[in-house]
Every structure is written in C-alpha cells, then in structure tokens.
Amino acid sequence: MNLSRDVALIGAGMTRFHNKIHADKTSREIFLEATLEAINSVDKNFEFKDIEALFLGTFSGDSFENQAHMAALMADWLGINPKPAIRIEDACASSGVAISMGAMAIASGLYDIVMVGGVEKMTSLDTNKVTDTLAMAADNLFEVSAGFTFPGLYASIATAHFAKHGSRWDQLAAVSIKNHYNGSLNPKAHFQTSVLDVAKKMGESRGLTFKDEMEFLRSPLNPVVAYPLRLFDCCPISDGAAVVILAEAKKAKRFTDTPIFLKGLGQASDTMCLSNREDLTSLKGTKIAAQQAYKMAGVKPKDIDLAVVHDCFTIAEILATEDLGFFPKGEGGVAAEEGRTAINGDKPVNPDGGLKAKGHPVGATGAAMAYEMFKQLRGEAGKHQIADAEIGLSHNVGASGATVTVQIYGK
Amino acid sequence: MNLSRDVALIGAGMTRFHNKIHADKTSREIFLEATLEAINSVDKNFEFKDIEALFLGTFSGDSFENQAHMAALMADWLGINPKPAIRIEDACASSGVAISMGAMAIASGLYDIVMVGGVEKMTSLDTNKVTDTLAMAADNLFEVSAGFTFPGLYASIATAHFAKHGSRWDQLAAVSIKNHYNGSLNPKAHFQTSVLDVAKKMGESRGLTFKDEMEFLRSPLNPVVAYPLRLFDCCPISDGAAVVILAEAKKAKRFTDTPIFLKGLGQASDTMCLSNREDLTSLKGTKIAAQQAYKMAGVKPKDIDLAVVHDCFTIAEILATEDLGFFPKGEGGVAAEEGRTAINGDKPVNPDGGLKAKGHPVGATGAAMAYEMFKQLRGEAGKHQIADAEIGLSHNVGASGATVTVQIYGK
Numbered sequence: 001m002n003l004s005r006d007v008a009l010i011g012a013g014m015t016r017f018h019n020k021i022h023a024d025k026t027s028r029e030i031f032l033e034a035t036l037e038a039i040n041s042v043d044k045n046f047e048f049k050d051i052e053a054l055f056l057g058t059f060s061g062d063s064f065e066n067q068a069h070m071a072a073l074m075a076d077w078l079g080i081n082p083k084p085a086i087r088i089e090d091a092c093a094s095s096g097v098a099i100s101m102g103a104m105a106i107a108s109g110l111y112d113i114v115m116v117g118g119v120e121k122m123t124s125l126d127t128n129k130v131t132d133t134l135a136m137a138a139d140n141l142f143e144v145s146a147g148f149t150f151p152g153l154y155a156s157i158a159t160a161h162f163a164k165h166g167s168r169w170d171q172l173a174a175v176s177i178k179n180h181y182n183g184s185l186n187p188k189a190h191f192q193t194s195v196l197d198v199a200k201k202m203g204e205s206r207g208l209t210f211k212d213e214m215e216f217l218r219s220p221l222n223p224v225v226a227y228p229l230r231l232f233d234c235c236p237i238s239d240g241a242a243v244v245i246l247a248e249a250k251k252a253k254r255f256t257d258t259p260i261f262l263k264g265l266g267q268a269s270d271t272m273c274l275s276n277r278e279d280l281t282s283l284k285g286t287k288i289a290a291q292q293a294y295k296m297a298g299v300k301p302k303d304i305d306l307a308v309v310h311d312c313f314t315i316a317e318i319l320a321t322e323d324l325g326f327f328p329k330g331e332g333g334v335a336a337e338e339g340r341t342a343i344n345g346d347k348p349v350n351p352d353g354g355l356k357a358k359g360h361p362v363g364a365t366g367a368a369m370a371y372e373m374f375k376q377l378r379g380e381a382g383k384h385q386i387a388d389a390e391i392g393l394s395h396n397v398g399a400s401g402a403t404v405t406v407q408i409y410g411k
Numbered sequence: 412m413n414l415s416r417d418v419a420l421i422g423a424g425m426t427r428f429h430n431k432i433h434a435d436k437t438s439r440e441i442f443l444e445a446t447l448e449a450i451n452s453v454d455k456n457f458e459f460k461d462i463e464a465l466f467l468g469t470f471s472g473d474s475f476e477n478q479a480h481m482a483a484l485m486a487d488w489l490g491i492n493p494k495p496a497i498r499i500e501d502a503c504a505s506s507g508v509a510i511s512m513g514a515m516a517i518a519s520g521l522y523d524i525v526m527v528g529g530v531e532k533m534t535s536l537d538t539n540k541v542t543d544t545l546a547m548a549a550d551n552l553f554e555v556s557a558g559f560t561f562p563g564l565y566a567s568i569a570t571a572h573f574a575k576h577g578s579r580w581d582q583l584a585a586v587s588i589k590n591h592y593n594g595s596l597n598p599k600a601h602f603q604t605s606v607l608d609v610a611k612k613m614g615e616s617r618g619l620t621f622k623d624e625m626e627f628l629r630s631p632l633n634p635v636v637a638y639p640l641r642l643f644d645c646c647p648i649s650d651g652a653a654v655v656i657l658a659e660a661k662k663a664k665r666f667t668d669t670p671i672f673l674k675g676l677g678q679a680s681d682t683m684c685l686s687n688r689e690d691l692t693s694l695k696g697t698k699i700a701a702q703q704a705y706k707m708a709g710v711k712p713k714d715i716d717l718a719v720v721h722d723c724f725t726i727a728e729i730l731a732t733e734d735l736g737f738f739p740k741g742e743g744g745v746a747a748e749e750g751r752t753a754i755n756g757d758k759p760v761n762p763d764g765g766l767k768a769k770g771h772p773v774g775a776t777g778a779a780m781a782y783e784m785f786k787q788l789r790g791e792a793g794k795h796q797i798a799d800a801e802i803g804l805s806h807n808v809g810a811s812g813a814t815v816t817v818q819i820y821g822k
Contacts, residue, residue, distance in 0.1 A: 004415045004520035026552065061547075062473040066555070068547040069502040072813035075680040076687075082699050084678035085814065086508055089498045091480040097497055101512060107519035109415035136472075136479040141437065144477070267495035269486040276487075288493045402483035403496065 002296055003107035006249035008259035009409070010113075011046070012374035013037025014367070017190045017240035017359030019123050027058070027065060027121040027241070028077045034117060034241035034364075035078055042245060043256040051245070052111040054078070054085040055102040057095025057118035058363035063133040064124050080115070089363075091137035092312065094118060095242070096366025096396025096405040100265045102246050112251050117243035118368070120361035130237050134362065137399040139272040150312070151234060153274055153400045155226035158315035160280035162228065164330075169228050171333030172314040173217045176232045178342055179311060179350050183357025185343075185383035188368075190238045190359030233314040238359030242367035244374060260377045263391070264299070264408035266292025272402045285404030286323035286395065294325075297408040299391060301325030304347070304408075306376055306386040308369045310397035311354040317341075320395050321349055324406070343384060351376070351384040366405065369394035373409040413707055414518035417660035419670035420820070421524075422457070423785035424448025425778070428601045428651035428770030430534050438469070438476060438532040438652070439488045445528060445652035445775075446489055453656060454667040462656070463522040465489070465496040466513040468506025468529035469774035474544040475535050491526070500774075502548035503723065505529060506653070507777025507807025507816040511676045513657050523662050528654035529779070531772035541648050545773065548810040550683040561723070562645060564685055564811045566637035569726040571691035573639065575741075580639050582744030583725040584628045587643045589753055590722060590761050594768025596754075596794035599779075601649045601770030644725040649770030653778035655785060671788045674710070674802070675819035677703025683813045692741075696815030697734035697806065704804070705736075708819040712736030715758070715819075716800040717787060719780045721808035722765040728752075731806050732760055735817070754795060762787070762795040777816065780805035784820040 013034045015022070022030050039048060056071040067073065075085035088098040095118025102116035122130050135149040143153070161167045176195060183189035184197065193201075199216035203209055206221075216222065222230045252259035266289035271277055277284070294300060301324060309324070311317035318332035326347050327335045335341055341349035352358050352372045355365060373392045375381045391410045397403070424445045426433070433441050450459060467482040478484065486496035499509040506529025513527035533541050546560040554564065572578045587606060594600035595608065604612075610627035614620055621627045633641045663670035677700035682688055688695070705711060712735060720735070722728035729743035737758050738746045746752055752760035763769050763783045766776060784803045786792040802821045808814070 002520060004518070060473050060479055062471050062544075065551065066547055067551040068471055068500065069549075069683070069810055069813060071501060072680045072809060073550065073683050076683045076813065081680040081682065081813075082696060083680060084508075084816075085501070085680045086512065086678075087500045089479065089500055090482060090496070097495075101497065101516075104512075104516050104519035104521060107415070107521070108515035109413060109518060110515060133473075136477055138480075139484065140476065140478040267497075268493040269483045269496045270492055272480070272484050272487045285493060398483060399480055402480060402487065402492075405495075 003103060005107045007103040007106050007246050007262045008249045008252035009244050009370065009374045010247045010252050010255045010259050011038045011042035011245035012371040013041055014188055014242035014371045015240045016188050017238040017361055019190065019236060019238055022239035023123060027061060027119045028073060030121060030239060031074050031117060031119040031241040032077060034243040038243040038245055046255050050113050051080055051083060051115045053083055053105060053114045054080055055088060055098040055114060055116045056085065057088045057098035057366055059089060059091060059094055059120055060133055060136065064121055090403040091398030092362045093366055093396045093398035093403045093405050094363045096369065097267060099366060099370055099407060100267055100405060103262055103265060106246060106248050112248045114246050115243060116246060116367060117241060118364035118366055119241035120363040121239050122237050122361055123239050127237060142273050151226035151229055154313040154315055155229045156274060157280050158228050161315060164281050167318065167333040171318065171337050172233050173214055174336040175311065175314040175317045176217065176356060177213050178336065179354040179356040182343060182351050182384055183353025186353050186358060189353040189357050190236055191357040195232065229313055235312050235355040235360040238361045240359060240361035240364045242364045242371045244367060244370045258378050260374050260409050260411065262407060263410045264293035264297030266290060267405040269403055270401050274400055283319055283323050283401035283404060285401050286320060289404045289406040290324050293406040293408045299408060303391055304393045305389040305391050306348045306351060307393040307395065308350055308352060308372050309395040311350060311356050312360060314356065317349065317354065324395060343386060348386050351386055366396040369396055377409055377411055414514060416518045418514040418517050418657050418673045419660045419663035420655050420781065420785045421658045421663050421666045421670050422449045422453035422656035423782040424452055425599055425653035425782045426651045427599045428649040428772055430601065430647060430649055433532065433650035434534060438472060438530045439484060441532060441650060442485050442528060442530040442652040443488060445654040449654040449656055457666050461524050462491055462494060462526045464494055464516060464525045465491055466499060466509040466525060466527045467496065468499045468509035468777055470500060470502060470505055470531055471544055471547065475532055501814040502809030503773045504777055504807045504809035504814045504816050505774045507780065508678060510777060510781055510818060511678055511816060514673055514676060517657060517659050523659045525657050526654060527657060527778060528652060529775035529777055530652035531774040532650045533648050533772055534650050538648060553684050562637035562640055565724040565726055566640045567685060568691050569639050572726060575692050578729065578744040582729065582748050583644050584625055585747040586722065586725040586728045587628065587767060588624050589747065590765040590767040593754060593762050593795055594764025597763050597769060600764040600768050601647055602768040606643065640724055646723050646766040646771040649772045651770060651772035651775045653775045653782045655778060655781045669789050671785050672821050673818060674821045675704035675708030677701060678816040680814055681812050685811055694730055694734050694812035694815060696812050697731060700815045700817040701735050704817040704819045710802060710819060714802055715804045716802050717759040717762060717797040718804040718806065719761055719763060719783050720806040722761060722767050723771060725767065728760065728765065735806060754797060759797050762797055777807040780807055788820055788822055
C-alpha cells in the first residue's frame, strides 16, 4: 500500500553524539540544540510556527532521567505548544518508527508539516546501569531473568552466524575498522578516531607497536565483552539528539528547491525472545520491512546507492547487509572484508560511522539516520559524502529485532 | 483539517480494572484478556489476521515491570507479529493519543484495520512508589524536585478554582458520589460500591451511623490527601487493559452493521509546569483539543449526548465539563451538585464511573474511554446505558494537562 499523500524532508539537525560533551545538559537542552539546527537548515520561508505537530522517539527518560511524558516536555521547551506532541517508543527503533508516524500523520491529511526527532541522555546513569536499562527492551521474563543483556543476545546471533554461514571474527573486525574510519570523517560522530589512531595512541602510551589495526583488535587491548564480541564490536553509550522536518511533498517546494523524498517505508515486528526464532542468523523483521519499503519506493536492493544500518554490534551490520538484499546470505562478512561497504565501495554502508563510531543514544538513532539521508542525498555530507548518491536506505532495529523499520529516500 | 479517509470502531474489549484481581498476571496477560474480548466483539467476518498494525498506549512498563518495548512484546504474545507494533506514551493520555494515531494510520492509506489498546500493571510496585512513578509525567526538574506529585498539582488547581470561581468542596464530593454510584452499575469498574455502600459498611464496622453520603465524605474516614482533595476525590491505583479495533469506514460494514464512527479528534499540548500557566482553573489543552474535535465532527457541545472525561481527581471533572463547553466557566461544580451530569441528567458525564470509580490503569484509560463510547453508542452499556445516545465525547488528559486529546464518536 502507498501513502495517500507524499512526504518530503525539508530540514534536519543533530547534535554531536558523545558521552561527555552533553554531561551538564538534560535531554530537553540536547533536543533543543538539534531542533535549532534543523530549523535553520530549512532553505527558505520557514517559520517555527509552521510546525503542526511533534513526534518524538525516545527510549526511557523514565530510567535515565526520571522523566516521562517527554514529547509534551519538548513541545513546551521548544515553544511548539499547544501543537500536539506524541512520544513513540519502540526500543532502539523509537525515532525510526516516529518518522513513519510523522509521515502517516501528513498522509492522513491532518497536518502538512511536522517535526520528528529523537533524543536520549544515557550518561546520567552509571555504565552498568545503562546496560540493565537497555535490557528492558528485551523480554524481562524470559531473557533478562536468564541473565541476558544485549551484548549476550547479539553474541548468540554472531556465534550462530559463524556456525551456519562460516563467518569469522575477522569480518566483524572489518566492520569495526570501516565504521571507525568513517566516523573519523564525521564531525557529529562520538568517535572520530580510526582504529589505527586508537592503536597508535595506546601503543605509544604502553610502549607497544602494532603492525596494523587487525593486530590491535586481536590483542588484549580489545577485550572480549561477550564471546565472540569484543569491545570494538560494540557501540558506545552516547548522549545526543536528531531532528528532521517533514512536509507534504507539494508544499515542500515552498521551503526548499531540493527536498528529499520519503519514497518507501516499512515496519515489522518479530518475537521478543531470540529463543523463539526459527533462525538466529537473519532478522525476519528486516526482510519484511525492507520488502514493504522496496515495494512502495519501486526500487530494488541494487538501486540503493548508500545505506545506514543498525550496527549496534558489528554482527548486526553483517546481518543487515544480507537481510536487506545487498549481498547473498552468508556473504555479508566477506563483503565487509573486501571493502565493498566502504565509502568508496560498490555498496557503501554507514558512511557516517554507524552506531559503532557515530554513537547510539538509542532514541535518537532513527532520526539521526534520516539526518544522514538528508545530508547525503543533498550532497552536503562533507568528508564522508557518497558521490552521486540518488537513493538511500535507512534501517533501524529495536532490541534484537522485535521491531525493525526501513525507510527509503530519494531526490 | 479532516482525515483523508473516515474511521470506525468495529470492536472493543476491556478487562475489569482492579488492584487485586490481576495481581498474578503481567501486563502481557492482562492485555491479552482485553484483546480477546475485542476480537470476539466484532459481529462478523473478522479474523485475527485482519489486524494490520498495533498501536499500544502504555505509560511506564519500565518502572512498573522493568519492561520497555511493550508494543512489540504484545504483538508477539498476541501472535500479531510480523505486523508492525508501535508504542505511544503521552502520560495518562497514552492510549487516547494512540487512538488518534491509529486513526491517522488508517487515514494515511497504509492500513485498513488496526488494533489500538492500552495497558498498565501498576500494582507490581508499592503504593508510595506508584505515586513517584506517576510523578515522572510532571516536570522532574521544576515540579517533582519541589515536592509536587499529582495530588498536590490537582489540589493547587482545586484551590485556584475555589478562589476564582467560588467552587466548594461539596461540589467535588458530588462528583465523587455520582461516579461511585455509576461505578456500582458497571461490572468492569474497580469500585462497584456507591459512597453510601462504603459509608454503611464502614459505619457498621465501626459502630457509626451516617445520615448520608456527604456526611461520610466530610468525616475523618475520608482523610485529606492534599488539601482540599480527600481520599474520595482521588482515583485509585488499578491494573487493567482496554482494546478497540478500528477500520476504514467503508470497510467497517463488512464486519458489523453498527459501526461507531470516529467523527472528530483533537489534541493539544500545554506547559508541563502548572507554574507557567496563565490560568490554573482551566486546561487550555482541553479547550483547543475540543475545538479541533468539534470542528471536525461538525457538532457543538450542546450536541453531545454523553461524555467520558478525565477525572483523575474530582476537580478535573469540573474543569473538563467547563472547558469542553458543557457549562459556563465556574458552573461545572454547580452542575454536578444539581445532578445534571448524572446518568439521567441533561449532560451525562462518566456514566461508567469515570477514573474515580472505574479505575485508572493510566495507559489503558484512553482506550477504555473508547470502549465505553463503543458500548454506549451501540446501546450495549447495560445498567449504565444512556438512553438514545447518538453522539459521545471522550476526553483524556496527560499529567496536569500538558497533553489533552478529545475524540467525538457517532453512529
């Protein structure tokens, strides 16, 4: 099915994702910073009062800041009230889903212009408590109570993928090296250092030398978190926010000569528990959501010029590039090793550094993917620009795949 | 503005709201119970697989059950997956807002049939912790840190209303007596005892006698919670769930000969902090959301045959009946005293017992209001049926009014 009215992005903003620079701010201040950039990014004729509704994706202000009812809070602090404000929570896919909800709201005929954003202030809790908080997105009765948190769940996915498809840890490391390199080109990224930079720095300080990045990643300096996932296979804990402004497609022209169109969207759910899945080496939700989005957009995987995918752990990027149809099942790791997903590869993935290096303030990630789409397709992505990008895909996952949303954007 | 496609209710279900009967269940089991009733309530041709998406309003599984990502969890437990599942959180208006989102999703052209529900399992926490958890819906930085929880916030509204409009506590008590009486007629209500029943029972057990309900409510047996609000001015802490099934209006006829149409909807936000409001004796959000809903439905306050309004505290019902335009400002209390809002009054309000007696499992309340609309307008409300009800209004408030959503239903 298609939307009754087409939808375009006319503006986008995001804060840098980081674990320290937002330490003195609450989420309302972080969100305001992203909003101001989004508002100022609209090319012409735009006024704050043009915004008719706010859709906010955020995971758990409840736990992170003792603050629920975040959408109304943001509407208040932005001065958007009395416009309606709706919070969406679908775990780490919260703001990816919020973008679909914003698009549906426009397509419904009720609004012409809406703001969609995401925010998370995670560092207000101790690191160990953050992992417990995130685990609330898994099944508390049947997974968390058995000792699982997300590194363990994705480690299970990785070992299953190794066993079934012959993938190797080196391929995970290749994803990490690529995404850290890409992050070094992105001024919004949490980590702006390549693995080589890190290796050199740690080598110098400890009197070690390193032949190459892979050697560093194999060393005890990159400890195992949950076998086979090591530290550099896991995304960091970050604070941050991202915002996009959506408009009904015909009205978008009033605000910019270069709107970016939301061509396709899809969303699917799957079992909460990994143990209930037929196959651990694939996210069924990704496949189904992608099918919906490809169909609506009238494109195929080969038509995608670049993708931002949900690499909360390196194995997740390998699954995504397979499940999205970029590479045959079992060949995502090989493709990463061969450099095919690099910025200059034939299928660039996560040129912004991905969750791995850009960071993953969970509720903000989906909106940050839309921000990257907006920048890339307008040729405004700076050092990590993909040349001649015409069609982009974003892929945002909640938990271990119980929610997946896919969006396809085009000029 | 209007929705591009009209939307109808074709089914509805809810559990009894209660503080004890769901004690051994988790929210997934409570929600399943409401869903099964909703599914079975559809008159004909309906299959579970007809549901294309789930919109779930819930406030804070995070705090109540260490469980976030609730929409995907429910989709899993209901067997709806891989259909998309979206959680909405706007404090106590979560599932009221979810109904609007479900309606927009249908109007967008993306879906024809969606399920919208709400659930909250509150009694898993100690009572004092529940009050703290609910307070996360207020401004944590500027209200909660100053000592406010919701009884205090609504007490401030009450004293302001007393001062400005000459309302009296007796009028609050009249709301409580009415809603408890109505609850005694509703088998789904948490409290199914009138205030007189309670007074008699407590009088007998303590050797006291009571002239009437008002005398009981004035006695120390009804202690002050936050002046001027006493225990019987406050809604209880309840567990429960409610579910409605929405369909594109033309397709609704396939499933029932008596669909109930969603004629109008509105939503508005206001400042989080009471201290930033121009006037404490009115919810601006109610006025604006109601204006939108009345306009879309093409009706006026005088056309509303019955209303379910958000009486989390008795003063809130008085504000609502004024702000919705049923009575002039300052006359809501008088109207309650005069019995005009009783089931047999000229403007029946909360015939189901309202939040006061029916209970208020916060995330479920908006959906339970839609359930009541469905039953009343089909003439299936049993002992609390409003005769010849043609047009109904529901009014669901988040926090102290930072979110308000209004829906108007008709045959």
